[in-house]
Amino acid sequence: MSKPLLGILLGAVLGFFDGMTAWFTPEVREQMVLIVASSTFKGLVAGIVIGFVAQRVNSLPLGILIGLIVAILVTLPFALMEDPATGNTYFWEIMLPGALVGAIVGYATQRYGIRKQAA
Amino acid sequence: MHDDTHIGGAGSRFPQTRGSAIIAARSGDAETRNRGYAALVAGYWKPVYKYIRLKWHQSNEDAKDLTQGFFAQAMEKEFFQGYDPAKARFRTFLRTCLDGYIANENKAGKRLKRGGNAQIMGLDFENAEGEIRELQLSAGTVPEDFFERESLRSLFEVALARLKEACETAGKMQHYRIFERYDLREDEAEKITYDQLAAEFDLPVSQITNHLAYVRREFRRLVLEILRELTASDEEFRSEVREVLGVDPE
Amino acid sequence: MKPLSDGLLRRLRRVADLPDLSDSKYRLIRKLGSGGMGNVYLVEDTVLRREVALKVINIPDPPPDLTARMLREARIIARLEHPGIVPLHDVGELPDGRVYYTMKRVQGSSLERYSKSIEPLSERLRIFQRICQAVAFAHVRGVIHRDLKPENVMVGGFGEVLVMDWGIAKLQEAPDEKAAGGEGVASDDFSSGPQTRSGTVLGTPAFMAPEQARGQVEAVDARSDVYALGAILFFLLCRKNPPLPEAEPAFTKQLAWDLAAARAEDRPLSRPLRAICTRAMAWDNSARYDTVTALIADIEAFLDGRAVSAYRENLLEIARRFLFKYRFLAGLVLTYLIIRLLMIFFFRP
Numbered sequence: 001m002s003k004p005l006l007g008i009l010l011g012a013v014l015g016f017f018d019g020m021t022a023w024f025t026p027e028v029r030e031q032m033v034l035i036v037a038s039s040t041f042k043g044l045v046a047g048i049v050i051g052f053v054a055q056r057v058n059s060l061p062l063g064i065l066i067g068l069i070v071a072i073l074v075t076l077p078f079a080l081m082e083d084p085a086t087g088n089t090y091f092w093e094i095m096l097p098g099a100l101v102g103a104i105v106g107y108a109t110q111r112y113g114i115r116k117q118a119a
Numbered sequence: 120m121h122d123d124t125h126i127g128g129a130g131s132r133f134p135q136t137r138g139s140a141i142i143a144a145r146s147g148d149a150e151t152r153n154r155g156y157a158a159l160v161a162g163y164w165k166p167v168y169k170y171i172r173l174k175w176h177q178s179n180e181d182a183k184d185l186t187q188g189f190f191a192q193a194m195e196k197e198f199f200q201g202y203d204p205a206k207a208r209f210r211t212f213l214r215t216c217l218d219g220y221i222a223n224e225n226k227a228g229k230r231l232k233r234g235g236n237a238q239i240m241g242l243d244f245e246n247a248e249g250e251i252r253e254l255q256l257s258a259g260t261v262p263e264d265f266f267e268r269e270s271l272r273s274l275f276e277v278a279l280a281r282l283k284e285a286c287e288t289a290g291k292m293q294h295y296r297i298f299e300r301y302d303l304r305e306d307e308a309e310k311i312t313y314d315q316l317a318a319e320f321d322l323p324v325s326q327i328t329n330h331l332a333y334v335r336r337e338f339r340r341l342v343l344e345i346l347r348e349l350t351a352s353d354e355e356f357r358s359e360v361r362e363v364l365g366v367d368p369e
Numbered sequence: 370m371k372p373l374s375d376g377l378l379r380r381l382r383r384v385a386d387l388p389d390l391s392d393s394k395y396r397l398i399r400k401l402g403s404g405g406m407g408n409v410y411l412v413e414d415t416v417l418r419r420e421v422a423l424k425v426i427n428i429p430d431p432p433p434d435l436t437a438r439m440l441r442e443a444r445i446i447a448r449l450e451h452p453g454i455v456p457l458h459d460v461g462e463l464p465d466g467r468v469y470y471t472m473k474r475v476q477g478s479s480l481e482r483y484s485k486s487i488e489p490l491s492e493r494l495r496i497f498q499r500i501c502q503a504v505a506f507a508h509v510r511g512v513i514h515r516d517l518k519p520e521n522v523m524v525g526g527f528g529e530v531l532v533m534d535w536g537i538a539k540l541q542e543a544p545d546e547k548a549a550g551g552e553g554v555a556s557d558d559f560s561s562g563p564q565t566r567s568g569t570v571l572g573t574p575a576f577m578a579p580e581q582a583r584g585q586v587e588a589v590d591a592r593s594d595v596y597a598l599g600a601i602l603f604f605l606l607c608r609k610n611p612p613l614p615e616a617e618p619a620f621t622k623q624l625a626w627d628l629a630a631a632r633a634e635d636r637p638l639s640r641p642l643r644a645i646c647t648r649a650m651a652w653d654n655s656a657r658y659d660t661v662t663a664l665i666a667d668i669e670a671f672l673d674g675r676a677v678s679a680y681r682e683n684l685l686e687i688a689r690r691f692l693f694k695y696r697f698l699a700g701l702v703l704t705y706l707i708i709r710l711l712m713i714f715f716f717r718p
Contacts, residue, residue, distance in 0.1 A: 021709050024713040025712075025713065028451070042431050093712045095599075096712075097705055097708055097709055100701060100704060100705040100708065101705070103700065103701055104698070104701045104705070107697060107698055107701060108698070111698075115480075134571055166410075251373035271378065271382075272372060272373050272378055275373055275378055275381050275382075276372070276373060278385075279373075279381075302380065302381065302384050303377065303381075305374065305377060307376050328391065329391060332390075332391030333391075334383075334387055334388060335464070336382055336388065336389045336391075336464060338381075339384075339385045339386075339387075339389075339465070340386065340465070342385045346527035360427075361427060363382065364382055364385055364427075
């Protein structure tokens with residue numbers, strides 16, 4: 001499996017499960033579908049970017065750092081959104097796990113997946 | 120070497136040796152026996168004399184008598200018949216015999232005129248005495264080690280004498296002089312190059328190296344020949360060669 | 370007449386020992402050392418203008434079996450073209466009839482000396498792997514070394530590992546040639562038995578398999594080299610020679626005791642690693658690794674954090690190995706889970 005494809009799949013799967021954890025917060029259970037969809041989407045986007053970076057950069061620490069930064073950038077707009085029903089923001093609840101998911105994808109794409117040689 | 124193998128090289132095999140003087144000294148034939156004894160005396164009289172002087176603290180006159188007496192009695196009483204190469208090296212055996220002989224002589228209180236017929240050996244004791252003075256022995260010298268070292272020294276001295284004789288006979292004294300100049304120089308610090316020798320002898324460098332190689336080859340052959348004479352078996356010969364020539368790299 | 374001085378005597382001993390290379394293309398530079406069978410000299414190949422090592426039998430008038438053995442060694446090395454085996458350049462005969470061969474000059478130090486300077490366990494194991502690879506190659510070519518020991522392994526200046534001294538190697542039918550249906554190489558055991566080599570004891574007893582030490586020449590096969598490699602591994606792990614394989618069960622007990630007492634990087638040796646060494650050095654050759662390749666596979670598995678064939682792990686050990694192998698990923702996932710739990714229980718709006 002190529003590194004970009006691994007990034008996409010892992011980003012999407014981890015994003016999906018990260019979104020599913022919202023079920024443990026009863027206040028937002030009604031918006032589960034939206035949360036899971038948006039979480040999967042941001043995981044997917046972050047995975048693409050991280051996967052393509054891993055294709056070019058061969059460094060575990062740098063891969064993790066880039067994963068972390070990309071995840072923060074992609075998650076930031078969602079973390080800043082207000083809940084239309086309550087007006088609350090869930091900045092840290094979204095930011096911290098989202099950033100960690102990015103770091104995990106960064107690690108995985110550096111360690112695994114096939115790096116295609118440039119022609 | 121395997122029959123199916125042919126490899127290059129000058130081709131001449133290791134030369135025939137004169138054979139073991141120890142075995143000759145045990146021969147039933149008187150002439151062979153005498154020849155064997157003569158070779159053993161030639162190889163060992165000097166270390167024996169020096170050893171008697173050092174270990175037994177004998178005067179040079181007594182040491183002379185004891186040396187001659189020892190070889191005379193060794194021949195008379197066939198000391199060397201009892202030598203077994205599987206048990207010890209001949210050098211060690213000879214030293215043990217010598218210690219026993221001198222201890223007996225001392226016990227019996229004999230002092231002079233041992234082995235009257237040994238005078239015919241014509242050994243140069245003055246020279247040996249001079250060498251003892253040159254060697255500047257220290258108080259800590261172990262007599263047994265000293266005997267080993269002197270045996271080795273004697274071996275090489277005999278080899279050098281034979282080498283000179285062989286070069287003279289073969290009309291290759293220039294070869295010998297090149298060897299003398301290059302390999303026998305006393306001054307360790309003096310560095311001589313082939314170019315210097317070439318200038319000195321008015322010869323091309325290639326000839327200098329060839330001459331040197333010839334004499335070195337002869338020298339090795341003679342050292343091995345003497346070692347063959349002073350050992351009783353192939354096994355002992357090989358082990359002696361390893362010990363005598365096994366010099367650590369510089 | 371002055372006696373020969375000690376210095377002159379020493380020089381003459383050296384002169385009498387020098388090989389006569391006057392009719393060859395080699396120019397003598399100096400003596401490098403001496404082994405059981407021959408002396409090694411540094412010489413210059415005057416045609417190619419490079420320095421090579423020249424090995425020559427160190428006894429004069431060598432018996433035919435010794436000359437044959439020296440030639441055999443040369444032929445064995447010649448057929449082993451591998452980065453871990455010193456390449457042979459030339460074979461010849463001196464004017465006095467002694468056989469010599471020239472090979473690449475190896476600059477470095479013996480494993481015995483080199484191992485003192487290497488601390489990380491992984492580096493020691495990587496070096497060991499390279500030794501094994503050279504021996505495995507020789508086995509495939511039908512050659513059993515029979516004298517493997519740290520002294521016979523050289524580590525070059527650039528970390529290259531070279532297995533030396535094939536003087537008492539045994540030729541067997543080469544497995545690759547057999548598999549290919551080729552003619553094969555007939556069993557060729559010239560040595561006079563493992564106890565003697567020119568009147569001296571062969572090899573170092575501590576690195577010799579029990580069957581080899583007992584003189585059972587027919588029983589000596591690739592597994593005897595596996596034992597010696599296990600002994601080298603022991604040497605690298607414990608930094609001392611292994612116990613002498615004199616009697617069972619005392620030997621196995623002592624081996625286990627020494628391995629348990631050994632430490633690497635301030636930690637006791639792990640059980641799988643100890644098991645690899647113990648299996649390679651098993652008293653009974655049927656209990657050892659069948660091939661050096663199997664030993665290499667276990668070392669590789671150990672270095673990669675995978676299970677080794679020499680040791681059966683329990684569940685706890687499997688979990689610990691996995692966690693250790695993927696410790697960074699496990700750390701990230703664990704951090705994620707902790708943060709999630711903290712959010713769920715403590716950060717409710």
